[in-house]
Amino acid sequence: xxEYGNRNRYSHLPEAVIVHILVRLPAKSxxxxxxxxxxxxxxxxxxxxxxxxxxxEDNKAKLLVYHYRPDLRQCIFTLYPDTTYSRYEEPNHLQxxxxxxxxxxxxxxxxxxxxxxxGIGLWNPAIREFRPLPAAGPDFLSEYCAYMDVFxxxxxxTSDDYKVVWIRRFMDPTSRSPTSSSLISLYSLRGDxxxxxxxxxxxxxxxxxxxxxxxxxxxxxxxxxADDVRxxxxxxxxxxxxxxxxxxxxxxxxxxxxxxxxxYYGDIAVLSLEVQEVGKSIDLWVRKExxxxxxxxxxxxxxWDFSWPFGLWENGELVMETxxxxxxxxxxxxxxxxxxHIRSEYGHTRMYSYKESLVSIKKGPMLRAVRAxxxxxxx
Amino acid sequence: xxxxxxxxxxKNVDPExxxxxxxxxxxxxxxxxxFSISESAAVLSIAIENMVEDDCAGGVIPLPLVDGGxxxxxxxxxxxxxxxxxxxxxxxxxxxxxxxxxEMGVLFDVVLAANYLDIRGLLxxxxxxxxxxxxxxxxxxxxxxxxxxxxxxxxxxxxxxxEFAWAWEGVDSDVDD
Numbered sequence: 001x002x003e004y005g006n007r008n009r010y011s012h013l014p015e016a017v018i019v020h021i022l023v024r025l026p027a028k029s030x031x032x033x034x035x036x037x038x039x040x041x042x043x044x045x046x047x048x049x050x051x052x053x054x055x056x057e058d059n060k061a062k063l064l065v066y067h068y069r070p071d072l073r074q075c076i077f078t079l080y081p082d083t084t085y086s087r088y089e090e091p092n093h094l095q096x097x098x099x100x101x102x103x104x105x106x107x108x109x110x111x112x113x114x115x116x117x118x119g120i121g122l123w124n125p126a127i128r129e130f131r132p133l134p135a136a137g138p139d140f141l142s143e144y145c146a147y148m149d150v151f152x153x154x155x156x157x158t159s160d161d162y163k164v165v166w167i168r169r170f171m172d173p174t175s176r177s178p179t180s181s182s183l184i185s186l187y188s189l190r191g192d193x194x195x196x197x198x199x200x201x202x203x204x205x206x207x208x209x210x211x212x213x214x215x216x217x218x219x220x221x222x223x224x225x226a227d228d229v230r231x232x233x234x235x236x237x238x239x240x241x242x243x244x245x246x247x248x249x250x251x252x253x254x255x256x257x258x259x260x261x262x263x264y265y266g267d268i269a270v271l272s273l274e275v276q277e278v279g280k281s282i283d284l285w286v287r288k289e290x291x292x293x294x295x296x297x298x299x300x301x302x303x304w305d306f307s308w309p310f311g312l313w314e315n316g317e318l319v320m321e322t323x324x325x326x327x328x329x330x331x332x333x334x335x336x337x338x339x340x341h342i343r344s345e346y347g348h349t350r351m352y353s354y355k356e357s358l359v360s361i362k363k364g365p366m367l368r369a370v371r372a373x374x375x376x377x378x379x
Numbered sequence: 380x381x382x383x384x385x386x387x388x389x390k391n392v393d394p395e396x397x398x399x400x401x402x403x404x405x406x407x408x409x410x411x412x413x414f415s416i417s418e419s420a421a422v423l424s425i426a427i428e429n430m431v432e433d434d435c436a437g438g439v440i441p442l443p444l445v446d447g448g449x450x451x452x453x454x455x456x457x458x459x460x461x462x463x464x465x466x467x468x469x470x471x472x473x474x475x476x477x478x479x480x481x482e483m484g485v486l487f488d489v490v491l492a493a494n495y496l497d498i499r500g501l502l503x504x505x506x507x508x509x510x511x512x513x514x515x516x517x518x519x520x521x522x523x524x525x526x527x528x529x530x531x532x533x534x535x536x537x538x539x540x541x542e543f544a545w546a547w548e549g550v551d552s553d554v555d556d
Contacts, residue, residue: 009484010483010484010487010524010525010526011484011487011488011491012526013487013490013491013525014491014494016494017490017491017494017506018525020502020506021490021506021509021510021513022510024506024507024510024511025510025513025514026514028545028546029513029514029515029516029546031543031546032518032543032546032547032550033518033521034539034543035518035529035531035536035539035540036518036521036522036525036527036529037522037527037528037529037530037531038530038531040527058507058510093545128543128545
Protein backbone atom coordinates (compact mmCIF):
# COMPACT_ATOMS: atom_id res chain seq x y z
CA UNK A 1 0.00 0.00 0.00
CA UNK A 2 1.17 3.47 -0.84
CA GLU A 3 1.50 4.72 2.72
CA TYR A 4 4.23 2.16 3.37
CA GLY A 5 6.07 3.02 0.17
CA ASN A 6 9.09 0.84 -0.39
CA ARG A 7 10.35 1.14 3.13
CA ASN A 8 8.89 -2.21 4.08
CA ARG A 9 10.61 -4.99 2.16
CA TYR A 10 7.97 -7.58 2.98
CA SER A 11 5.15 -8.40 0.60
CA HIS A 12 1.58 -8.29 1.84
CA LEU A 13 0.32 -11.77 2.54
CA PRO A 14 -3.34 -12.66 2.05
CA GLU A 15 -5.19 -13.50 5.25
CA ALA A 16 -5.56 -17.16 4.29
CA VAL A 17 -1.79 -17.52 4.04
CA ILE A 18 -1.29 -15.78 7.39
CA VAL A 19 -3.75 -18.15 9.08
CA HIS A 20 -1.83 -21.15 7.77
CA ILE A 21 1.39 -19.71 9.18
CA LEU A 22 -0.06 -18.79 12.57
CA VAL A 23 -1.65 -22.21 13.06
CA ARG A 24 1.86 -23.72 13.23
CA LEU A 25 3.06 -21.51 16.07
CA PRO A 26 3.49 -22.61 19.69
CA ALA A 27 0.87 -21.48 22.21
CA LYS A 28 3.33 -19.08 23.83
CA SER A 29 3.94 -17.16 20.59
CA UNK A 30 0.23 -17.07 19.84
CA UNK A 31 -0.58 -15.74 23.29
CA UNK A 32 1.87 -12.90 22.64
CA UNK A 33 0.69 -12.28 19.07
CA UNK A 34 -2.89 -11.82 20.22
CA UNK A 35 -1.57 -8.38 21.10
CA UNK A 36 -0.76 -7.63 17.42
CA UNK A 37 -4.23 -6.34 16.58
CA UNK A 38 -7.85 -7.09 17.38
CA UNK A 39 -8.28 -9.17 14.24
CA UNK A 40 -5.46 -11.49 15.20
CA UNK A 41 -6.76 -11.73 18.77
CA UNK A 42 -10.21 -12.72 17.50
CA UNK A 43 -8.70 -15.23 15.08
CA UNK A 44 -6.43 -16.87 17.67
CA UNK A 45 -9.29 -17.14 20.16
CA UNK A 46 -11.79 -18.53 17.68
CA UNK A 47 -12.83 -22.15 18.13
CA UNK A 48 -12.08 -22.76 14.47
CA UNK A 49 -8.47 -21.71 14.94
CA UNK A 50 -8.08 -23.50 18.30
CA UNK A 51 -9.28 -26.74 16.74
CA UNK A 52 -7.02 -26.45 13.72
CA UNK A 53 -4.05 -25.54 15.89
CA UNK A 54 -4.65 -28.53 18.16
CA UNK A 55 -5.01 -30.97 15.27
CA UNK A 56 -2.20 -29.56 13.14
CA GLU A 57 0.40 -32.05 11.91
CA ASP A 58 3.18 -29.88 13.37
CA ASN A 59 1.60 -29.99 16.84
CA LYS A 60 2.91 -33.43 17.66
CA ALA A 61 2.10 -35.40 20.78
CA LYS A 62 5.09 -35.62 23.11
CA LEU A 63 5.81 -38.13 25.82
CA LEU A 64 5.43 -36.59 29.27
CA VAL A 65 6.34 -38.48 32.42
CA TYR A 66 5.62 -37.55 36.02
CA HIS A 67 8.06 -39.16 38.40
CA TYR A 68 9.95 -38.79 41.63
CA ARG A 69 13.41 -37.23 41.46
CA PRO A 70 15.29 -38.42 44.54
CA ASP A 71 17.93 -35.64 44.39
CA LEU A 72 15.23 -32.98 44.55
CA ARG A 73 13.04 -35.09 46.83
CA GLN A 74 10.19 -34.04 44.66
CA CYS A 75 8.03 -35.24 41.81
CA ILE A 76 8.53 -33.49 38.50
CA PHE A 77 7.31 -33.59 34.92
CA THR A 78 9.80 -34.61 32.26
CA LEU A 79 9.02 -33.92 28.62
CA TYR A 80 10.60 -35.70 25.63
CA PRO A 81 10.59 -33.20 22.74
CA ASP A 82 11.14 -35.79 20.00
CA THR A 83 10.98 -39.49 19.32
CA THR A 84 14.70 -40.10 19.72
CA TYR A 85 14.11 -39.92 23.50
CA SER A 86 17.77 -38.97 23.78
CA ARG A 87 17.12 -35.64 25.43
CA TYR A 88 14.49 -34.41 27.77
CA GLU A 89 13.32 -31.17 29.32
CA GLU A 90 11.85 -30.25 32.66
CA PRO A 91 10.01 -27.05 31.67
CA ASN A 92 9.11 -24.70 34.52
CA HIS A 93 5.56 -24.24 33.38
CA LEU A 94 4.94 -27.98 33.75
CA GLN A 95 5.98 -28.14 37.41
CA UNK A 96 4.04 -28.00 40.64
CA UNK A 97 5.57 -27.03 43.97
CA UNK A 98 4.03 -30.00 45.74
CA UNK A 99 3.26 -33.57 44.86
CA UNK A 100 0.11 -33.93 42.88
CA UNK A 101 -1.89 -36.56 41.17
CA UNK A 102 -2.60 -35.63 37.56
CA UNK A 103 -5.00 -37.32 35.18
CA UNK A 104 -5.78 -36.65 31.56
CA UNK A 105 -5.08 -34.86 29.38
CA UNK A 106 -8.26 -34.28 27.44
CA UNK A 107 -7.75 -31.70 24.68
CA UNK A 108 -4.49 -30.92 26.52
CA UNK A 109 -6.35 -30.13 29.74
CA UNK A 110 -5.32 -31.99 32.86
CA UNK A 111 -7.17 -32.59 36.11
CA UNK A 112 -4.84 -31.98 39.05
CA UNK A 113 -5.50 -33.31 42.54
CA UNK A 114 -3.16 -32.28 45.32
CA UNK A 115 -1.63 -34.88 47.56
CA UNK A 116 -4.09 -34.65 50.40
CA UNK A 117 -7.05 -33.94 48.15
CA UNK A 118 -7.48 -30.51 49.65
CA GLY A 119 -7.72 -29.01 46.24
CA ILE A 120 -8.66 -30.10 42.74
CA GLY A 121 -8.11 -28.00 39.65
CA LEU A 122 -8.11 -28.00 35.87
CA TRP A 123 -4.88 -27.10 34.17
CA ASN A 124 -3.84 -26.10 30.67
CA PRO A 125 -0.08 -25.66 30.96
CA ALA A 126 0.40 -24.47 27.35
CA ILE A 127 -1.41 -21.22 28.13
CA ARG A 128 -0.52 -21.26 31.85
CA GLU A 129 -4.10 -21.54 33.00
CA PHE A 130 -5.03 -23.16 36.25
CA ARG A 131 -8.55 -23.16 37.52
CA PRO A 132 -9.24 -24.39 41.05
CA LEU A 133 -12.54 -26.23 41.34
CA PRO A 134 -14.99 -25.25 44.06
CA ALA A 135 -14.78 -27.33 47.24
CA ALA A 136 -16.57 -30.61 46.62
CA GLY A 137 -18.08 -31.29 50.02
CA PRO A 138 -20.50 -32.42 51.25
CA ASP A 139 -19.65 -31.03 54.69
CA PHE A 140 -20.93 -33.91 56.83
CA LEU A 141 -18.11 -36.10 55.56
CA SER A 142 -15.43 -34.52 57.72
CA GLU A 143 -15.78 -37.13 60.45
CA TYR A 144 -15.28 -39.96 57.96
CA CYS A 145 -11.83 -41.12 57.04
CA ALA A 146 -11.09 -41.70 53.39
CA TYR A 147 -10.56 -45.32 52.40
CA MET A 148 -10.38 -44.88 48.66
CA ASP A 149 -10.30 -41.85 46.32
CA VAL A 150 -10.43 -42.45 42.60
CA PHE A 151 -10.83 -39.84 39.88
CA UNK A 152 -11.83 -39.70 36.26
CA UNK A 153 -11.73 -36.79 33.84
CA UNK A 154 -13.28 -36.38 30.43
CA UNK A 155 -15.17 -34.31 27.93
CA UNK A 156 -18.83 -34.49 27.08
CA UNK A 157 -19.07 -33.54 23.40
CA THR A 158 -22.86 -33.39 23.49
CA SER A 159 -22.82 -30.42 25.87
CA ASP A 160 -19.27 -29.17 25.23
CA ASP A 161 -18.43 -29.70 28.86
CA TYR A 162 -15.48 -31.00 30.86
CA LYS A 163 -16.40 -33.29 33.73
CA VAL A 164 -14.58 -34.69 36.75
CA VAL A 165 -15.90 -37.78 38.48
CA TRP A 166 -14.70 -38.56 42.02
CA ILE A 167 -15.47 -41.92 43.59
CA ARG A 168 -15.00 -42.15 47.35
CA ARG A 169 -15.20 -44.88 49.91
CA PHE A 170 -14.87 -44.13 53.60
CA MET A 171 -13.97 -45.82 56.83
CA ASP A 172 -16.93 -46.02 59.12
CA PRO A 173 -15.75 -44.32 62.34
CA THR A 174 -17.65 -46.73 64.60
CA SER A 175 -17.13 -50.07 62.89
CA ARG A 176 -13.67 -49.11 61.56
CA SER A 177 -14.29 -50.87 58.31
CA PRO A 178 -14.95 -49.50 54.82
CA THR A 179 -18.48 -48.30 54.29
CA SER A 180 -20.50 -50.50 51.99
CA SER A 181 -21.76 -47.62 49.92
CA SER A 182 -19.63 -45.21 47.90
CA LEU A 183 -20.06 -41.54 47.28
CA ILE A 184 -19.82 -40.44 43.69
CA SER A 185 -19.33 -36.73 43.04
CA LEU A 186 -19.60 -35.24 39.60
CA TYR A 187 -18.25 -31.84 38.61
CA SER A 188 -19.24 -30.05 35.43
CA LEU A 189 -17.19 -27.10 34.18
CA ARG A 190 -20.24 -25.49 32.60
CA GLY A 191 -22.20 -25.52 35.82
CA ASP A 192 -18.99 -24.99 37.84
CA UNK A 193 -20.46 -27.11 40.61
CA UNK A 194 -20.49 -30.60 42.09
CA UNK A 195 -23.40 -33.00 42.30
CA UNK A 196 -23.36 -35.98 44.66
CA UNK A 197 -24.71 -39.50 44.27
CA UNK A 198 -24.52 -42.89 45.92
CA UNK A 199 -23.19 -45.75 43.84
CA UNK A 200 -26.61 -47.38 44.19
CA UNK A 201 -28.10 -44.39 42.29
CA UNK A 202 -26.24 -45.72 39.27
CA UNK A 203 -27.20 -49.32 39.96
CA UNK A 204 -23.63 -50.36 40.72
CA UNK A 205 -21.64 -51.46 43.73
CA UNK A 206 -18.17 -50.01 43.78
CA UNK A 207 -15.49 -52.32 45.10
CA UNK A 208 -11.82 -51.57 44.92
CA UNK A 209 -10.68 -49.71 41.88
CA UNK A 210 -7.74 -47.68 40.72
CA UNK A 211 -6.68 -45.19 38.10
CA UNK A 212 -4.26 -46.39 35.49
CA UNK A 213 -0.70 -45.07 35.15
CA UNK A 214 -1.69 -43.53 31.84
CA UNK A 215 -4.72 -41.87 30.30
CA UNK A 216 -7.72 -44.17 29.92
CA UNK A 217 -10.25 -41.65 28.63
CA UNK A 218 -11.44 -42.40 25.13
CA UNK A 219 -14.59 -41.67 23.11
CA UNK A 220 -16.38 -39.98 25.99
CA UNK A 221 -15.66 -42.70 28.57
CA UNK A 222 -13.10 -42.81 31.39
CA UNK A 223 -12.09 -46.37 32.38
CA UNK A 224 -10.74 -47.89 35.58
CA UNK A 225 -9.63 -51.33 36.55
CA ALA A 226 -11.77 -52.61 39.40
CA ASP A 227 -12.14 -55.84 41.30
CA ASP A 228 -15.32 -57.38 42.54
CA VAL A 229 -16.15 -59.10 45.81
CA ARG A 230 -14.51 -62.29 44.58
CA UNK A 231 -11.37 -60.29 43.72
CA UNK A 232 -11.84 -60.74 40.02
CA UNK A 233 -10.80 -57.94 37.73
CA UNK A 234 -13.33 -56.11 35.63
CA UNK A 235 -13.41 -52.74 33.91
CA UNK A 236 -15.62 -49.93 35.05
CA UNK A 237 -16.19 -46.94 32.81
CA UNK A 238 -17.99 -43.65 33.27
CA UNK A 239 -19.66 -42.22 30.20
CA UNK A 240 -19.35 -38.43 30.34
CA UNK A 241 -22.25 -37.98 27.89
CA UNK A 242 -24.90 -40.13 29.51
CA UNK A 243 -23.46 -39.86 33.04
CA UNK A 244 -23.86 -43.59 33.43
CA UNK A 245 -21.42 -46.32 34.42
CA UNK A 246 -20.56 -49.13 32.04
CA UNK A 247 -19.08 -52.45 33.11
CA UNK A 248 -16.92 -54.70 31.01
CA UNK A 249 -15.19 -58.00 31.71
CA UNK A 250 -11.48 -58.34 31.18
CA UNK A 251 -10.46 -61.19 28.84
CA UNK A 252 -11.44 -64.39 30.62
CA UNK A 253 -8.05 -66.03 30.39
CA UNK A 254 -6.20 -63.32 32.28
CA UNK A 255 -5.03 -64.75 35.56
CA UNK A 256 -2.14 -62.39 36.19
CA UNK A 257 -2.28 -60.11 39.19
CA UNK A 258 -0.32 -57.46 37.30
CA UNK A 259 -2.81 -55.86 35.00
CA UNK A 260 -2.97 -52.31 33.71
CA UNK A 261 -5.33 -50.42 31.45
CA UNK A 262 -4.11 -48.34 28.55
CA UNK A 263 -5.17 -47.08 25.16
CA TYR A 264 -4.10 -48.70 21.90
CA TYR A 265 -4.76 -46.54 18.83
CA GLY A 266 -7.99 -45.21 20.29
CA ASP A 267 -9.28 -48.45 21.82
CA ILE A 268 -9.19 -49.46 25.45
CA ALA A 269 -6.53 -52.09 26.04
CA VAL A 270 -5.42 -54.40 28.83
CA LEU A 271 -1.77 -55.12 29.53
CA SER A 272 -1.11 -58.17 31.61
CA LEU A 273 2.23 -59.25 32.88
CA GLU A 274 2.70 -63.00 32.63
CA VAL A 275 5.46 -64.71 34.53
CA GLN A 276 6.75 -67.81 32.81
CA GLU A 277 9.65 -70.08 33.50
CA VAL A 278 11.72 -68.61 30.70
CA GLY A 279 11.04 -65.03 31.69
CA LYS A 280 8.33 -62.41 31.86
CA SER A 281 6.10 -61.51 28.99
CA ILE A 282 3.30 -59.03 28.40
CA ASP A 283 0.02 -59.78 26.71
CA LEU A 284 -1.74 -56.92 25.00
CA TRP A 285 -5.51 -57.25 24.62
CA VAL A 286 -7.49 -54.68 22.69
CA ARG A 287 -11.22 -54.13 22.98
CA LYS A 288 -12.70 -54.17 19.50
CA GLU A 289 -16.33 -54.07 18.52
CA UNK A 290 -16.47 -57.86 18.35
CA UNK A 291 -14.90 -58.26 21.78
CA UNK A 292 -11.39 -58.73 23.17
CA UNK A 293 -8.67 -59.38 20.65
CA UNK A 294 -5.21 -60.50 21.67
CA UNK A 295 -3.14 -57.98 19.76
CA UNK A 296 0.22 -59.40 20.67
CA UNK A 297 2.32 -61.24 23.18
CA UNK A 298 5.48 -59.35 23.93
CA UNK A 299 8.34 -61.44 25.15
CA UNK A 300 9.15 -63.57 27.01
CA UNK A 301 12.31 -61.72 27.90
CA UNK A 302 14.93 -64.06 29.25
CA UNK A 303 17.76 -61.64 29.86
CA TRP A 304 16.25 -58.65 31.45
CA ASP A 305 13.69 -58.10 34.06
CA PHE A 306 10.97 -55.55 34.41
CA SER A 307 8.36 -55.07 37.03
CA TRP A 308 5.53 -53.09 35.56
CA PRO A 309 4.12 -51.89 32.25
CA PHE A 310 2.83 -48.34 32.72
CA GLY A 311 1.07 -48.04 29.43
CA LEU A 312 1.33 -47.71 25.71
CA TRP A 313 2.78 -44.76 23.85
CA GLU A 314 1.66 -43.36 20.47
CA ASN A 315 2.94 -46.05 18.12
CA GLY A 316 2.26 -48.95 20.41
CA GLU A 317 5.53 -48.68 22.30
CA LEU A 318 5.42 -49.83 25.91
CA VAL A 319 6.60 -47.66 28.76
CA MET A 320 7.92 -49.96 31.45
CA GLU A 321 9.81 -49.95 34.68
CA THR A 322 12.79 -52.28 34.89
CA UNK A 323 13.66 -54.14 38.05
CA UNK A 324 16.35 -51.48 38.58
CA UNK A 325 13.61 -48.81 38.63
CA UNK A 326 14.74 -47.35 35.30
CA UNK A 327 12.04 -46.24 32.96
CA UNK A 328 12.35 -47.61 29.42
CA UNK A 329 10.41 -47.48 26.20
CA UNK A 330 10.09 -50.69 24.20
CA UNK A 331 8.98 -51.07 20.62
CA UNK A 332 7.34 -54.50 20.70
CA UNK A 333 7.73 -55.07 16.97
CA UNK A 334 11.38 -54.20 16.54
CA UNK A 335 12.32 -55.01 20.14
CA UNK A 336 14.13 -51.68 20.13
CA UNK A 337 14.61 -50.32 23.63
CA UNK A 338 15.17 -46.71 24.71
CA UNK A 339 16.33 -45.78 28.17
CA UNK A 340 14.35 -42.71 29.21
CA HIS A 341 17.12 -41.78 31.66
CA ILE A 342 14.81 -41.25 34.56
CA ARG A 343 13.98 -43.30 37.60
CA SER A 344 10.62 -44.57 38.61
CA GLU A 345 10.27 -44.66 42.34
CA TYR A 346 7.76 -44.37 45.13
CA GLY A 347 4.84 -45.24 42.93
CA HIS A 348 4.20 -41.74 41.64
CA THR A 349 5.19 -42.45 38.06
CA ARG A 350 2.61 -41.70 35.38
CA MET A 351 2.86 -41.15 31.67
CA TYR A 352 0.94 -38.78 29.40
CA SER A 353 0.65 -37.82 25.78
CA TYR A 354 1.11 -34.06 25.72
CA LYS A 355 0.14 -31.65 22.96
CA GLU A 356 -0.29 -27.90 23.20
CA SER A 357 -3.76 -26.44 23.00
CA LEU A 358 -5.24 -22.97 23.26
CA VAL A 359 -8.44 -24.14 24.92
CA SER A 360 -9.26 -21.79 27.77
CA ILE A 361 -10.75 -23.04 31.03
CA LYS A 362 -11.02 -19.65 32.70
CA LYS A 363 -14.21 -17.78 33.22
CA GLY A 364 -14.34 -14.70 30.98
CA PRO A 365 -10.72 -14.53 29.84
CA MET A 366 -9.15 -11.09 29.91
CA LEU A 367 -8.93 -10.64 26.20
CA ARG A 368 -12.65 -11.08 25.80
CA ALA A 369 -12.96 -7.64 27.37
CA VAL A 370 -11.22 -6.19 24.36
CA ARG A 371 -12.88 -8.46 21.85
CA ALA A 372 -12.24 -7.53 18.28
CA UNK A 373 -14.85 -5.96 16.17
CA UNK A 374 -14.35 -6.69 12.52
CA UNK A 375 -12.03 -3.79 11.87
CA UNK A 376 -9.45 -3.60 9.19
CA UNK A 377 -6.14 -5.26 9.32
CA UNK A 378 -4.09 -2.65 7.54
CA UNK A 379 -3.07 -3.82 4.14
CA UNK B 380 -12.94 -27.73 -14.82
CA UNK B 381 -12.05 -30.82 -12.83
CA UNK B 382 -8.73 -30.96 -11.08
CA UNK B 383 -6.85 -34.11 -11.69
CA UNK B 384 -4.74 -35.71 -9.04
CA UNK B 385 -1.12 -35.13 -9.79
CA UNK B 386 0.70 -38.17 -11.04
CA UNK B 387 3.73 -39.05 -9.01
CA UNK B 388 6.60 -38.26 -11.29
CA UNK B 389 9.35 -40.81 -11.78
CA LYS B 390 8.24 -44.38 -12.12
CA ASN B 391 5.56 -43.56 -14.61
CA VAL B 392 6.05 -45.21 -17.96
CA ASP B 393 2.92 -44.25 -19.84
CA PRO B 394 3.63 -42.40 -23.08
CA GLU B 395 1.79 -39.28 -21.96
CA UNK B 396 4.20 -38.91 -19.05
CA UNK B 397 7.17 -39.43 -21.32
CA UNK B 398 5.91 -36.67 -23.57
CA UNK B 399 5.57 -34.34 -20.60
CA UNK B 400 9.21 -34.86 -19.74
CA UNK B 401 10.42 -33.84 -23.14
CA UNK B 402 7.89 -31.09 -23.79
CA UNK B 403 8.96 -27.75 -22.46
CA UNK B 404 6.87 -24.79 -21.43
CA UNK B 405 7.87 -21.17 -21.12
CA UNK B 406 6.91 -19.27 -18.00
CA UNK B 407 6.99 -15.49 -18.08
CA UNK B 408 7.47 -13.49 -14.90
CA UNK B 409 5.89 -10.14 -14.03
CA UNK B 410 9.09 -8.34 -15.05
CA UNK B 411 9.19 -10.04 -18.44
CA UNK B 412 11.81 -12.73 -17.84
CA UNK B 413 11.19 -16.03 -19.57
CA PHE B 414 12.06 -19.43 -18.17
CA SER B 415 11.99 -22.81 -19.86
CA ILE B 416 10.79 -25.73 -17.82
CA SER B 417 9.79 -29.29 -18.61
CA GLU B 418 6.06 -29.84 -18.54
CA SER B 419 6.45 -32.64 -16.00
CA ALA B 420 8.07 -30.19 -13.55
CA ALA B 421 5.72 -27.32 -14.31
CA VAL B 422 2.57 -29.33 -13.64
CA LEU B 423 3.63 -29.90 -10.03
CA SER B 424 1.97 -26.50 -9.81
CA ILE B 425 -1.73 -27.24 -9.90
CA ALA B 426 -2.42 -23.77 -11.29
CA ILE B 427 -0.06 -24.36 -14.21
CA GLU B 428 -1.43 -27.87 -14.75
CA ASN B 429 -4.88 -26.36 -15.12
CA MET B 430 -3.60 -23.76 -17.58
CA VAL B 431 -1.93 -26.53 -19.61
CA GLU B 432 -5.15 -28.52 -19.62
CA ASP B 433 -6.99 -25.43 -20.76
CA ASP B 434 -4.61 -25.52 -23.70
CA CYS B 435 -2.44 -22.55 -23.03
CA ALA B 436 0.50 -24.88 -23.65
CA GLY B 437 2.78 -24.42 -26.55
CA GLY B 438 2.67 -20.70 -26.06
CA VAL B 439 4.06 -18.71 -23.21
CA ILE B 440 2.39 -18.91 -19.80
CA PRO B 441 2.33 -15.45 -18.24
CA LEU B 442 2.59 -15.30 -14.45
CA PRO B 443 1.91 -11.63 -13.74
CA LEU B 444 2.02 -12.07 -9.95
CA VAL B 445 5.49 -13.62 -9.73
CA ASP B 446 8.71 -11.67 -10.28
CA GLY B 447 11.72 -13.17 -12.04
CA GLY B 448 13.86 -13.75 -8.95
CA UNK B 449 11.06 -15.59 -7.18
CA UNK B 450 10.10 -17.57 -10.26
CA UNK B 451 13.71 -18.74 -10.67
CA UNK B 452 13.62 -20.08 -7.11
CA UNK B 453 10.28 -21.78 -7.62
CA UNK B 454 11.56 -23.43 -10.79
CA UNK B 455 14.59 -24.78 -8.93
CA UNK B 456 12.16 -26.39 -6.50
CA UNK B 457 9.94 -27.82 -9.23
CA UNK B 458 12.88 -29.26 -11.16
CA UNK B 459 14.17 -31.05 -8.08
CA UNK B 460 10.80 -32.53 -7.32
CA UNK B 461 10.29 -33.70 -10.91
CA UNK B 462 13.76 -35.24 -11.06
CA UNK B 463 13.84 -38.90 -11.99
CA UNK B 464 15.12 -41.09 -9.22
CA UNK B 465 15.29 -38.42 -6.53
CA UNK B 466 14.39 -40.26 -3.33
CA UNK B 467 11.96 -38.87 -0.78
CA UNK B 468 14.82 -38.48 1.66
CA UNK B 469 16.81 -36.55 -0.94
CA UNK B 470 13.83 -34.28 -1.62
CA UNK B 471 13.25 -33.72 2.07
CA UNK B 472 16.86 -32.68 2.50
CA UNK B 473 16.64 -30.43 -0.53
CA UNK B 474 13.49 -28.77 0.85
CA UNK B 475 15.18 -28.06 4.13
CA UNK B 476 18.24 -26.50 2.50
CA UNK B 477 16.11 -24.71 -0.05
CA UNK B 478 14.30 -22.62 2.55
CA UNK B 479 16.98 -22.43 5.24
CA UNK B 480 19.07 -19.78 3.54
CA UNK B 481 16.17 -17.53 2.59
CA GLU B 482 15.62 -14.19 4.23
CA MET B 483 12.18 -13.48 5.60
CA GLY B 484 11.38 -11.13 2.69
CA VAL B 485 12.25 -13.87 0.20
CA LEU B 486 10.18 -16.41 2.13
CA PHE B 487 7.22 -14.05 1.87
CA ASP B 488 7.65 -13.76 -1.91
CA VAL B 489 8.01 -17.52 -2.28
CA VAL B 490 4.97 -18.27 -0.09
CA LEU B 491 2.92 -15.86 -2.20
CA ALA B 492 4.10 -17.52 -5.41
CA ALA B 493 3.50 -21.02 -4.04
CA ASN B 494 0.04 -19.97 -2.95
CA TYR B 495 -0.77 -18.44 -6.32
CA LEU B 496 0.68 -21.36 -8.28
CA ASP B 497 -0.82 -23.91 -5.87
CA ILE B 498 2.33 -25.89 -5.13
CA ARG B 499 1.30 -27.74 -1.98
CA GLY B 500 4.64 -29.16 -0.88
CA LEU B 501 6.48 -25.88 -1.28
CA LEU B 502 3.68 -23.99 0.42
CA UNK B 503 3.89 -26.27 3.44
CA UNK B 504 7.65 -26.01 3.64
CA UNK B 505 7.71 -22.21 3.44
CA UNK B 506 4.84 -21.67 5.87
CA UNK B 507 6.62 -23.91 8.34
CA UNK B 508 9.85 -21.99 7.90
CA UNK B 509 8.15 -18.61 8.37
CA UNK B 510 6.40 -19.85 11.53
CA UNK B 511 9.69 -21.15 12.84
CA UNK B 512 11.41 -17.80 12.24
CA UNK B 513 8.66 -15.71 13.80
CA UNK B 514 7.93 -17.79 16.89
CA UNK B 515 10.35 -15.89 19.12
CA UNK B 516 9.77 -12.47 17.58
CA UNK B 517 8.29 -9.44 19.27
CA UNK B 518 4.83 -8.09 18.64
CA UNK B 519 6.39 -4.95 17.15
CA UNK B 520 8.40 -7.02 14.67
CA UNK B 521 5.29 -8.92 13.64
CA UNK B 522 3.32 -5.71 13.09
CA UNK B 523 6.08 -4.25 10.95
CA UNK B 524 6.59 -7.42 8.94
CA UNK B 525 2.93 -8.13 8.32
CA UNK B 526 1.98 -4.46 7.74
CA UNK B 527 -0.35 -4.30 10.71
CA UNK B 528 -1.23 -1.26 12.75
CA UNK B 529 -2.29 -1.91 16.30
CA UNK B 530 -5.89 -1.01 17.07
CA UNK B 531 -5.50 -1.64 20.78
CA UNK B 532 -5.21 1.35 23.08
CA UNK B 533 -1.91 1.61 24.96
CA UNK B 534 -3.83 0.76 28.14
CA UNK B 535 -5.27 -2.41 26.61
CA UNK B 536 -1.84 -3.40 25.39
CA UNK B 537 -0.29 -2.81 28.79
CA UNK B 538 -3.05 -4.87 30.37
CA UNK B 539 -2.34 -7.83 28.07
CA UNK B 540 1.40 -7.62 28.67
CA UNK B 541 0.76 -7.73 32.38
CA GLU B 542 -1.80 -10.49 32.21
CA PHE B 543 0.32 -12.71 29.96
CA ALA B 544 3.79 -11.57 31.04
CA TRP B 545 5.10 -15.15 30.65
CA ALA B 546 4.45 -14.96 26.89
CA TRP B 547 6.84 -12.02 26.61
CA GLU B 548 9.73 -13.90 28.23
CA GLY B 549 12.65 -14.88 26.01
CA VAL B 550 11.65 -12.81 22.98
CA ASP B 551 14.40 -12.28 20.38
CA SER B 552 15.70 -8.85 19.55
CA ASP B 553 14.38 -7.40 16.31
CA VAL B 554 17.74 -6.75 14.69
CA ASP B 555 18.02 -9.76 12.41
CA ASP B 556 15.66 -9.56 9.46
